[in-house]
Every structure is written in C-alpha cells, then in structure tokens.
Amino acid sequence: MIRKATLLTASALSLMAGLASADVRIASVAELSGAGAAAGAVWHDGIKMAVEEINAAGGILGEQIDLVEYDSQTDPQNSRAMVQKAIDEEAFVLMGTVYSSSTVVNMLVAMQNGVPQITGSESPTITAKGNPYIFRTAFGAQKGLPKLGSYIKDDLGASKVAVIWANTEFGKGGHDAFENVAASNGIEIVSDIPTEQAQVDFAADVAKLKSSGAEAVFAYMTEEESARFLIEAEKQGLGLPIVGDTVIASQKVIDLAGSAANGVSSHVGLTAEAPIPAIREMAAKFEAKYGYGADHNAIKGYLGAYTVKYVTEAVGSFDRQAFADKMHGLCLDAATHPGILMDACWDDTGELSRESFLVQVVDGKQQITKTLPAN
Amino acid sequence: MAEFIQILISGLSAGSIYALAAVGFTLLWQASQTINFAQGEFVMLPAFFVLALTVKLGLPLPLAIILAIFLSVLLLGAVFKKLVVEPMIQHGTLPLVIATIALGLLLKEGVKEFYSPLGQPFPSLFPQDVLSVFGAAVSIPDIANFVIAMGTIIGLQLFLARTRTGRCMQATAQNPDVAQILGVDIKKMVLYTFLINGALAAIASVLITPIYLAKFSNGEVLGLVAFIAAIVGGFNQIRGALVGGLLIGVIDNLSAGYVSAEYRQAVPMLLLIFVILVRPQGLLGTSEGRAV
Numbered sequence: 100m101i102r103k104a105t106l107l108t109a110s111a112l113s114l115m116a117g118l119a120s121a122d123v124r125i126a127s128v129a130e131l132s133g134a135g136a137a138a139g140a141v142w143h144d145g146i147k148m149a150v151e152e153i154n155a156a157g158g159i160l161g162e163q164i165d166l167v168e169y170d171s172q173t174d175p176q177n178s179r180a181m182v183q184k185a186i187d188e189e190a191f192v193l194m195g196t197v198y199s200s201s202t203v204v205n206m207l208v209a210m211q212n213g214v215p216q217i218t219g220s221e222s223p224t225i226t227a228k229g230n231p232y233i234f235r236t237a238f239g240a241q242k243g244l245p246k247l248g249s250y251i252k253d254d255l256g257a258s259k260v261a262v263i264w265a266n267t268e269f270g271k272g273g274h275d276a277f278e279n280v281a282a283s284n285g286i287e288i289v290s291d292i293p294t295e296q297a298q299v300d301f302a303a304d305v306a307k308l309k310s311s312g313a314e315a316v317f318a319y320m321t322e323e324e325s326a327r328f329l330i331e332a333e334k335q336g337l338g339l340p341i342v343g344d345t346v347i348a349s350q351k352v353i354d355l356a357g358s359a360a361n362g363v364s365s366h367v368g369l370t371a372e373a374p375i376p377a378i379r380e381m382a383a384k385f386e387a388k389y390g391y392g393a394d395h396n397a398i399k400g401y402l403g404a405y406t407v408k409y410v411t412e413a414v415g416s417f418d419r420q421a422f423a424d425k426m427h428g429l430c431l432d433a434a435t436h437p438g439i440l441m442d443a444c445w446d447d448t449g450e451l452s453r454e455s456f457l458v459q460v461v462d463g464k465q466q467i468t469k470t471l472p473a474n
Numbered sequence: 475m476a477e478f479i480q481i482l483i484s485g486l487s488a489g490s491i492y493a494l495a496a497v498g499f500t501l502l503w504q505a506s507q508t509i510n511f512a513q514g515e516f517v518m519l520p521a522f523f524v525l526a527l528t529v530k531l532g533l534p535l536p537l538a539i540i541l542a543i544f545l546s547v548l549l550l551g552a553v554f555k556k557l558v559v560e561p562m563i564q565h566g567t568l569p570l571v572i573a574t575i576a577l578g579l580l581l582k583e584g585v586k587e588f589y590s591p592l593g594q595p596f597p598s599l600f601p602q603d604v605l606s607v608f609g610a611a612v613s614i615p616d617i618a619n620f621v622i623a624m625g626t627i628i629g630l631q632l633f634l635a636r637t638r639t640g641r642c643m644q645a646t647a648q649n650p651d652v653a654q655i656l657g658v659d660i661k662k663m664v665l666y667t668f669l670i671n672g673a674l675a676a677i678a679s680v681l682i683t684p685i686y687l688a689k690f691s692n693g694e695v696l697g698l699v700a701f702i703a704a705i706v707g708g709f710n711q712i713r714g715a716l717v718g719g720l721l722i723g724v725i726d727n728l729s730a731g732y733v734s735a736e737y738r739q740a741v742p743m744l745l746l747i748f749v750i751l752v753r754p755q756g757l758l759g760t761s762e763g764r765a766v
Contacts (some may be wrong), residue, residue, distance in 0.1 A: 133691075136591040136594035266736060294721075294735055299686045299695055302484030303730035303738075310477040311613070312518040323687060330685060334613040335480065355595045355687055375726075 106404040122165040123158075123417055125150070125407060126185030128195040128205065132255025133173030133181075134297040137322035137351050138197045139398050142219050143168060144389050145400025146194050149438065159408045160417070164252045172194050173296075175204040182208045182216075191408050192217060197290050197396060198321070199225060199269035200296075206233050217403040219396060221345070222272030226448040232423050236399035236406070237368045240319075242277040243344050243455065246471050247366045248280035250457055251315055255340050255364075259438045261290035261305055261313035263328065265320040270294075273319035273344060289313050297325055301331040308337060318347050326355035333359035340364065346456050348465055350394035359422075363460045369395040369441075370456055372465040377433060377440045398440065406431070444473070479610035481731045487616035488685075489723020490623035494678040495700030496707065496715035497627055498671040502710055505667035506645040507557055509571050512578035513675070516696020520546045521596055521688040522677035523588055528590060528597075535597055538636060543676040554716030555665060557666055578693060585690040593687040599680065619681045626677055627716050630670065634712075699726075702742050706749045708759020717758055721745070 127146050128135035130139025149390045150166045158164055169185055171178035178201035180360045185193055186208065196202050199222030208218040210230045217234050223241040225233060241394060251257050256406045260281060264274040270293070281288050288425045290311035292304050307326070308316055316339050318328060325347045332341065346352060370392045371382035381401055385393035385408075393401075409431055430444040457469040502508040510516070519659050523542035526534045533541070558577055562570040600618045604611045634640035645653040646663040654660050678696075686692050699722055707718025722742050728742040755761040 103659075117594040132591040137593055139590060277551065282488075295738075297691070299692070299731070300488060300726070303481050304490065304735065305725045306477050307731055309480070322758045323689070324592070326595075327685065327687060332599075333602050334604075334615055334685075355593055357595055364532060392580065394486070426681075 101338070104282060105350045108187045108439045121160045122248075123167045123191050123411075124159075124167060125190055125404070126167040126182075126188070126190035126193050126195075126231055127166050128170060128171055128178060128181045128185055128190045128199055129192055130173040130196060131168065131170035133171075134323065135171075135173035135201075135321065135436050136203065137355075138219070139171070140437055141171070141351060142195065142197045142396040142400040145385065145393065145397035146404045147400075148385060148388060148397075149404035152438075153404065157228060160415070162417075164404075169195075171198075171201050173198060173201070175201045175292070178202075178205045179208055181205070185216055186212045191411075192422065193417065194400065194403055194407075195287040196337060197269070197399075200267045203228075203268050203317055204232075206230055209233070212424075213419055215408060215426070219399045219403070220269065222268050223276055224272055226269065230449070231427070232419075232449075234426050234445055235451040236403040237345070237395065238451045238453065238455075238462070240344060241279075241366060242450065242452070244276045244472060245283075245365055246455060246474070247277075247317075248284040248286070249342060250364070250366070251317070251342060251347070252284045252286060255315050255342070257313075258285065258314060258316035259289045259314045260317050261292070261308050261315075261339075262288055262317045263292040263294060263308065263320070264318070265296060265324060266293040267296050268320075268379040269321065270319055277295065277317055278368050293319060294324060294328075296321070299327060301328045304328070305331045305335045307336055308332075308339070308340055309335065313339060313343060318343045320345055320346065322349065322351045323355065323431070325352045326360075328444075329356040329359040329363065329423070330441050331412070337352045341473070345369075346397055348460050349396070350465070351396075352462055354392070357463070361411045361462065365393060365458055365460075366455060366471070367458050367465070368453065368455045369398040370458060371398065371440075371464050372458065373456060374467060374470070375433075375441060377437060401417065402438060402440050402443075405436070405440075409439065410437045437441065442473075476609040476611075479608055481610070481645075481727045482618055483500070483607070483610070483612050483620075485724035485727035486720060486721070486729065488682075489703075489720035490620045490627075491577045491678050491682045492696070492699050492703050492723050493555070493627060493716045493719025494674045494681075495621050495696055496639035496703035496710050497630065498674045499704040500699060500709055500715045501667050501671050501674075505643070506559060506563065507570075508563065509567065509574070510671075510695065511571060511574040511701075512581060512693075513515050513700055514693030514695070515578040515581040516546075516550045516675035516681065517696045518688075518693035519550065519691065520676035521683035521692075522585055522594075523676075524680060524683075525594055525596065525688055533663075535599075539599075539680050542680070543705045545671055545674045546676035546679075547669045547672040549672070550646030550675055551669035552649055552665065554672070555668040558603055569647065578697065582690050582693060589690070590691060591688040593715045594756070595680065596683040596688045598684040615684070621679070622681060622761070626674065627712070630674075631712060639663075639666065651691075671766070700744065702746045704756075706742075706746055706756060710760060711756070711758050722755075746761075 169181035197219035202220040527538035703718035708714025
C-alpha cells in the first residue's frame with residue numbers, strides 16, 4: 100500500500116515537473132525601480148497584459164508562457180547581471196531593457212549566449228553594433244527624428260533651435276541624430292544643454308534656454324526629467340514651442356507635468372491616441388486593468404510579447420537561433436497578427452519600420468496632427 | 475544680466491528650502507547630539523502623506539497639508555525620538571548615526587514598496603504666474619517658496635530668542651546639566667526640538683515636491699544637500715544652516731548655468747572640502763560650544 104502510494108506520488112510529481120518544464124520562460128528585464136521606473140514598470144505591465152492574453156488563448160505552440168521579471172534598478176551593470184541571471188534560468192527570449200544605457204551593456208551578454216532580445220530602447224547605437232539577436236519595438240532616434248525636422252522648419256517656421264537632452268546613451272543618440280536633422284534642414288542649434296539622469300532641478304537650464312535666442316526648443320530626456328523640465332519651463336514662463344520625440348508627449352509625462360505639458364509637440368512612434376482601433380482597444384483594456392493610461396512603453400511591451408508569439412509560431416519550435424534568423428527581414432501585418440497592432444517590419448540589424456504620428460498635447464491629451472509613413 | 479538674476483532667484487528659492495532641512499540637522503545636533511542621516515527621507519515622506527490624504531482619501535489639499543504636517547510632527551518628531559533616538563543614544567553617537575541611516579533606507583524602500591517606485595505628480599501650491607524683475611522673469615512659486623521658507627526660519631529664530639520656551643530650549647542645548655538645575659524640563663525641551671524638526675521637514679517637503687515630483691528617492695539628493703549646507707554654514711548655528719542652504723542653492727544653480735550641468739553636483743562638494751580645510755567649524759559656526 101505504502102509502496103503504491105509512493106509510486107503514485109512519484110509519478111504525479113514527475114508529471115507535474117514535466118508540465119512545469121513544458122512552459123516556455125520569457126524574461127522581462129526592466130527598470131522596475133530607480134530613475135527609469137516610469138518607463139520600465141509600464142513596459143513590464145504591457146508585457147504582462149499580453150502574456151495573460153496569450154496564455155488564455157492557449158499560449159505559444161501549446162505551451163504556457165512563464166513570465167519572470169528581473170529588476171535592473173535602472174543600473175546598467177545590474178541590468179547586465181539580471182540578463183545573465185535570466186539566461187542562466189533558461190529564458191527563451193529576453194524582453195527589455197527600456198533604457199538604452201542599460202541595453203547597450205546587457206545586450207552583449209544576450210548576444211554571447213545567442214538569446215534573442217526584444218528591447219524598448221531607442222538609441223541609434225543599439226542596432227548599429229551588428230548584434231544579430233537584438234530587435235526593437237520602437238524605431239531608433241535616427242529613424243524618428245528626420246520626420247521631426249521638416250515639422251520644425253516648415254510648420255513652426257523655426258530656424259534657430261535650442262537643444263536640451265539627457266546625457267545618457269539614449270539622450271546622446273537623440274542629440275546626435277537631431278544634429279544631423281538640423282544640419283540637413285538648415286536649422287541652427289543656438290544652445291546645447293546636456294542634463295543628468297535623475298536631475299531634479301531644471302531652473303538654470305530653463306534660464307539658459309530663455310536667453311539663448313532660440314525660436315523653439317528640442318527636448319530629449321526620459322519621462323520624469325521631461326516632466327520636471329516642463330514644470331520648470333511653465334514656472335519660468337519659457338514661452339517657446341517645445342518639440343520632442345516620443346517621450347516628451349507621452350501619457351506618463353502628461354500625467355506628471357499636468358498643465359505644463361499643454362502645447363508640447365512631438366513625433367511619436369506609438370500612442371494610445373493613434374487612430375487605430377486595435378491600439379485604442381489595447382489602451383482601454385490596459386487602463387481598465389492597471390488604473391492608469393497606456394503610453395508608448397506599455398504598447399511597446401504589449402506588442403513585443405506578441406512578436407515573440409508570432410515569430411515563434413512562424414518558426415514552429417522554441418529555437419533561439421531560428422527565432423533570430425526569422426526576425427531579420429520579417430514583416431508582420433496587423434490584419435493577420437492582431438497583437439502587433441500596426442504593420443511592422445524588421446531589417447537585418449533588428450531596426451524597425453512602422454507608421455508614426457505627429458502629436459500635440461491639448462488639455463492634457465495627445466492629439467494626432469499628422470500620420471507619417473514608415474521610413 | 476536677466477539670465478543671471480533668473481538663476482540667482484531660482485537658486486535662492488531652492489536654497490531656502492535646503493536651509494529648512496539643514497536647520498533640522500543643526501537643531502537635532504544641538505539638542506541631542508543626533509546626526510540624522512534620515513533627514514532627506516524626512517523631507518521626502520510628508521509629500522506622500524499629502525498624496526495619500528488627497529488621492530486615496532479625497533481630502534482637499536489645504537487640509538491634507540495641515541494633517542501631513544501634524545503627522546510629520548508626530549511620526550518624524552515624537553515617534554522617531556521615542557523609538558530610535560532614545561534607545562540608541564545611550565550607546566553613543568555612532569550607533570545612532572547608523573540607526574538613522576537604516577531608518578532612511580527603511581522609509582525609502584517602504585514608500586517604494588507601499589506607494590510606488592514611480593514619480594508622482596504633486597499639486598503646485600501657488601499660481602504659475604511670472605513677474606518681471608529687472609528684465610528677468612521671476613515665478614510666483616519661486617518667490618512664495620523663498621518667503622515661506624525664510625519666514626519659517628525667522629519665526630523659529632524669534633521663537634527661540636523671544637519666548638520663555640525657546641530660551642529654555644537654548645539653555646538645554648548649551649548646558650543641559652545647568653538648565654536642569656535651573657528647573658528646565660530638559661526632556662520636554664529636547665522633545666520640542668524633534669517636533670520642530672518634523673514640522674520643518676514637512677514644510678520643506680510640500681514646497682520642494684511640486685518641482686521635484688514625489689518620489690521615494692528624493693531624500694538622497696535632499697539629505698546630502700542639507701547635510702552639506704549644515705556643515706558649510708556651521709553645524710552648531712541655525713543662521714549658519716540658513717546661510718549654508720542659500721549658498722548651496724545659489725552655487726548649485728550658478729554652476730549648472732555657467733560651469734557645467736555635468737559637474738553641478740561636484741561644486742557643492744568642492745565647497746564642502748574647502749570649508750572643512752579652511753574653516754572646519756563652518757562659515758558662521760563656532761568651535762567652542764553649542765547654541766541654538
């Protein structure tokens with residue numbers, strides 16, 4: 100009797116172990132605390148929501164996704180350790196990080212181990228390093244900013260622009276890309292102000308912008324710093340048009356800056372206000388689930404998780420190398436892959452092409468002013 | 475010139491808030507030899523009291539601020555003294571310093587865990603209008619922050635100098651044994667000091683947070699700046715902490731404006747090193763004894 104019970108228990112345990120090992124592990128390595136939490140935590144929530152939907156619909160190739168979170172603490176070296184930990188724990192695909200400063204460091208670990216990595220980072224350097232395992236969920240600044248140049252020159256009529264940017268990998272990428280855009284559009288950069296990650300006091304920076312003689316300000320910082328900058332700009336009555344790329348007009352920045360965000364114009368790759376029913380539906384579900392609005396990071400995380408599903412199913416097995424190979428040159432259309440939300444293509448560097456939008460913040464909401472074609 | 479005035483006024487505004495926190499450092503040191511390395515977190519926390527009361531309980535902002543100041547006086551003043559300072563001070567200054575470092579970490583991680591790791595918007599207390607002063611645009615919030623912070627410190631000075639309780643507190647700080655012989659209830663005077671520090675931290679919190687956003691990590695910056703301000707000005711003088719706070723605020727902004735944003739945090743540290751080398755008691759401090 101005892102022997103039978105022991106055998107039954109052992110069989111049950113081995114069956115359970117078999118079931119557990121059948122799950123596919125996806126690692127979300129994100130800025131869940133520290134200066135980047137406003138981006139990373141939202142990205143992670145987007146992934147979680149998508150994973151729950153995917154699991155409810157049967158998972159990937161019949162396997163449930165085991166989503167494991169790793170907090171980079173917005174520290175590049177810690178993010179590297181977390182990526183190594185995720186790989187040691189047999190993650191099939193890595194999701195993250197969002198901050199470029201972390202991604203440029205941790206993607207080397209993923210590359211050495213041949214693990215595909217879906218990132219939310221936007222620094223041009225991410226896809227310029229020849230890493231065959233890195234793939235974006237939003238295009239790099241070098242692709243997004245040229246769309247902004249003609250807006251500054253033609254729509255705003257500004258020929259002198261001041262630039263305020265985060266002195267990080269992300270910020271440097273945007274700054275350098277904007278320098279090229281300004282040069283090609285005949286725009287003079289009259290003031291060039293670097294700021295620090297987690298900077299809290301922007302009084303001196305705004306005072307310098309005011310006296311710079313600029314006709315518009317290009318701001319390229321992360322969420323909380325952008326919000327603090329906008330609050331200070333409103334406080335000092337800066338009185339210049341503020342334009343940026345993606346972050347400055349994101350819902351998170353609008354929530355933090357309040358009325359100070361009104362009037363900001365931005366090019367955005369993804370927005371909950373996009374005139375696309377799938378995105379609006381996703382954003383509504385997100386808000387109902389988490390109690391706050393989905394921004395571009397939430398959408399990036401969401402469609403990133405669905406990208407893993409569609410690509411794996413296209414490959415037909417959980418083969419990391421085949422996954423990476425498949426993604427190069429891949430196009431997914433939203434009609435047959437609804438979780439991708441918008442048609443998207445990846446080139447042989449992992450760079451993304453997709454439609455994008457020009458927006459303006461009006462009464463605390465993004466308003467789409469123009470839809471721009473993929474480039 | 476307009477840019478310089480603008481930066482100067484912004485620096486004075488920020489510096490006056492740093493001074494509030496720095497005065498708290500000096501008060502606790504004077505009254506009980508307590509170096510409170512959780513002072514930055516003491517300034518961070520009351521903003522979350524306000525948010526909890528307005529966002530979670532739906533109270534109006536003015537009432538929430540009053541309650542937050544009361545809660546700060548109670549928790550960061552009386553409870554802090556009872557649960558942390560009194561048990562640890564018997565073992566000397568160093569264990570108490572370590573205990574306050576641990577308390578700072580606890581408060582920081584507690585807010586991160588139980589409220590949010592994300593920055594939170596905090597309502598501005600004043601209209602966002604701008605005045606023109608010699609061509610410089612000076613914001614109403616900057617002026618209001620400066621006036622309230624300076625008014626609080628001047629009020630505290632008057633309380634200490636002109637009231638019987640204030641003079642008893644000074645006597646307790648200068649020589650507790652003699653004060654006790656003269657009939658001063660020194661335990662009560664020390665308690666008052668802790669309560670005042672709680673109130674100062676709460677006022678600094680509601681003034682600075684609309685600019686910084688409410689975030690669990692705000693104390694890291696504020697604590698360090700206030701500590702440097704107290705050392706630079708003179709750890710044993712309220713007016714020293716006041717001067718130190720204003721000086722750090724102005725130097726920080728001027729260095730961001732005219733030196734480099736990258737090295738703005740280094741400049742106050744250089745000032746600290748310079749003062750320690752040249753005048754270890756601080757700019758207005760005295761080397762012979764303690765006085766509030």
